Amino acid sequence: MTTDGADALKAVEEAARAARGTVADLAGVPAERLDQALRGIADSLGHRSGPVLAANEADMVAAREAGLGGGLLDRLRLDEARLEAIAGQLRALADVPYESAERLVRELPGGLVLTERRRPVGVIGANFEARPNVVVDIASQFVKSRNAGVLRTGSAAIRSAITLADEVIAPALAGAGLDPGMIQLVRVPGQSSARALVSQPGLIPLVILRGSGDSTRSLAAEAARHGVRTMAHADGGAVLYVDAAADLALAERLIEASLDRLGVCNRLNLLLVHPSLWDAFVPHLTALLDRLGIAASLPPHAHPLGHEWALDSGSEATVTIAPADGPRAAAVLANEETSGLAAAIVTQDRAAAADFLGAYAGTGAFWNATTRLLDGFKLFSVPETGINIDAVPGPRGPVTFRDLYLRQFVVTPG
Numbered sequence: 001m002t003t004d005g006a007d008a009l010k011a012v013e014e015a016a017r018a019a020r021g022t023v024a025d026l027a028g029v030p031a032e033r034l035d036q037a038l039r040g041i042a043d044s045l046g047h048r049s050g051p052v053l054a055a056n057e058a059d060m061v062a063a064r065e066a067g068l069g070g071g072l073l074d075r076l077r078l079d080e081a082r083l084e085a086i087a088g089q090l091r092a093l094a095d096v097p098y099e100s101a102e103r104l105v106r107e108l109p110g111g112l113v114l115t116e117r118r119r120p121v122g123v124i125g126a127n128f129e130a131r132p133n134v135v136v137d138i139a140s141q142f143v144k145s146r147n148a149g150v151l152r153t154g155s156a157a158i159r160s161a162i163t164l165a166d167e168v169i170a171p172a173l174a175g176a177g178l179d180p181g182m183i184q185l186v187r188v189p190g191q192s193s194a195r196a197l198v199s200q201p202g203l204i205p206l207v208i209l210r211g212s213g214d215s216t217r218s219l220a221a222e223a224a225r226h227g228v229r230t231m232a233h234a235d236g237g238a239v240l241y242v243d244a245a246a247d248l249a250l251a252e253r254l255i256e257a258s259l260d261r262l263g264v265c266n267r268l269n270l271l272l273v274h275p276s277l278w279d280a281f282v283p284h285l286t287a288l289l290d291r292l293g294i295a296a297s298l299p300p301h302a303h304p305l306g307h308e309w310a311l312d313s314g315s316e317a318t319v320t321i322a323p324a325d326g327p328r329a330a331a332v333l334a335n336e337e338t339s340g341l342a343a344a345i346v347t348q349d350r351a352a353a354a355d356f357l358g359a360y361a362g363t364g365a366f367w368n369a370t371t372r373l374l375d376g377f378k379l380f381s382v383p384e385t386g387i388n389i390d391a392v393p394g395p396r397g398p399v400t401f402r403d404l405y406l407r408q409f410v411v412t413p414g
Contacts, residue, residue: 008192009199012150015184016203019123019148022182026120026146033176035094037143040172041136042087042094048167049083055163056132063130063156071263071316075131076157086133089383090140096382099402105409113414118405120146125197125207125228126385127219130154135164137383138208139183143173144401148182150204152197154211155189162187191215198223198230205229208399210386213311213339231399233386235339236265237308238371241272241330241356243347248281250368251346252288257370259292262309262316265387266342266364266374269309272324272333282321289319296321306338327352331359338362340389342371363389363397376400 045052056078063076105114124147128134135151142149153161162185170180186193198207198219207223209216209232216232223230240258242251258268273282286296297303297320309318324330327345334343344366345356353367364374376384376398384398395403 004188004190005192005196008186008188008190008196011186011188012152012193012196012200013203015150015186016123016125016200018181019150019184020203022148022179023120023122025179026148026182029146029178031098033178034143034146037173037176037178038090038094038140040175041140041169042090044168044172045083045087045090045136048163049080051167052083052132052160052163053078053080055159059130059132059157059159066156068156069313069316071310072130072156072313074261074263075129076160078132078160082133086136089377090136092377092381093140093144093383093401096144102410107414108411111414112411115410115412117408117410119408121206121404121406123148123150123204124404125150125152125200125204126210127152127194127197127207128154128210128386130157132157132160132164134210135161135185136169138385139165139169140383141385141401141404142183143178145404147404148184150184150186150197152186152193158187158189161185194219195222198228199226201227206231208385209233213308231386231388231395231403232390233265233388235308235389236267236310236341236387237269237306237338238266238341238374239270239272239330239334239338239343240268240371241324241327241334241343241345242274242277242281243327243330243345243349243352243356244274244276245349245352246274246277246346247348247368248277248284252284254344254346254368254370255285255288256292258372259289259294259319260372262294264372265310266371267310268319268371270306270334270338271319271321272330273321275323275325278323285321293317294319299323304337305333308339327356328359331356331361335359335361341387342366342374344369344371363387374398 102117126138165185173180206229209230213235220230220232289296295318340362342364343360357365382400388399
């Protein structure tokens with residue numbers, strides 16, 4: 001093991017043990033104190049915005065010097081408006097009622113009763129891209145679900161993450177009577193710390209993985225080798241299909257709404273158009289994209305149809321346009337050529353919409369709506385830890401605090 005690898009492993013182990021030491025006390029914390037901590041974090045984002053924004057500016061300067069693309073810089077950037085939006089989400093999360101920790105399943109023979117309990121995981125890891133807001137988003141989900149956490153972010157955001165952890169999150173936890181050690185941040189930069197995070201099944205049995213497809217898939221494979229379970233958000237890239245019966249003005253509004261952020265996974269990536277509209281409507285689309293400062297990749301394509309532009313540094317401001325011969329054909333293309341994150345149809349034809357929604361197998365399906373709605377806060381008014389697109393049973397779509405539990409079956413006398 002290299003020196004860097006040894007340092008990263010030590011840092012992760014120390015963070016995991018510190019977080020684990022807080023788990024037993026979390027079980028008895030009143031819900032009101034958990035929500036008090038969330039409101040305290042929200043307040044601190046305002047009170048300590050100066051140091052946070054200064055640290056973020058230092059990250060931004062270093063990222064520009066390193067040549068990071070526009071999409072990655074957009075993810076990295078914080079400003080007063082974004083801090084206010086994060087604080088608003090935290091206050092909304094604090095107001096979300098807790099679901100019952102126990103439910104009756106059935107009565108068993110012999111006068112016994114079967115109940116199902118929801119128990120926190122304990123310590124959960126989270127590895128995510130250089131997006132400072134995710135530090136707060138994921139920490140808040142761990143607090144709300146009574147889990148401790150070990151967070152690791154991309155090196156480009158390390159200054160912002162440390163400031164958020166030390167000057168915003170930790171004081172708010174302490175102010176609510178919680179142990180600040182429940183939220184740990186790995187401060188050793190580099191991929192060695194990410195690999196160390198997924199190598200500790202006894203300390204960190206579950207790790208949430210977010211980021212670019214290749215690196216996240218590699219970490220998921222590494223985690224599996226060590227026996228660590230993961231919830232991975234590796235790929236994105238949303239699809240919008242403009243049907244023959246579309247309201248074209250609505251289609252243009254949805255296209256623009258789907259491109260308000262270029263560095264996010266649920267932005268418009270592949271735009272499909274019915275052949276009957278191609279000659280007349282595509283020029284309007286290219287003009288719209290040009291006005292938005294976005295390039296159109298038109299046939300013949302020199303790349304896979306579902307190429308995710310948000311991860312293509314320097315080419316983030318691109319949308320692929322291709323024909324699709326009807327709603328079912330569009331759904332098949334979305335299924336076979338993209339990650340399966342989200343797809344939308346624009347049509348006034350209810351039967352066409354039903355065909356598309358019935359054939360599309362991805363995580364989020366939309367009719368006359370933007371795929372940008374595939375987001376924990378926009379769908380559920382709750383921040384998310386990520387969007388899970390695995391085609392297996394378990395939490396799928398935006399993962400929130402409600403998903404960070406284990407089921408326990410308890411049999412007792414009735």
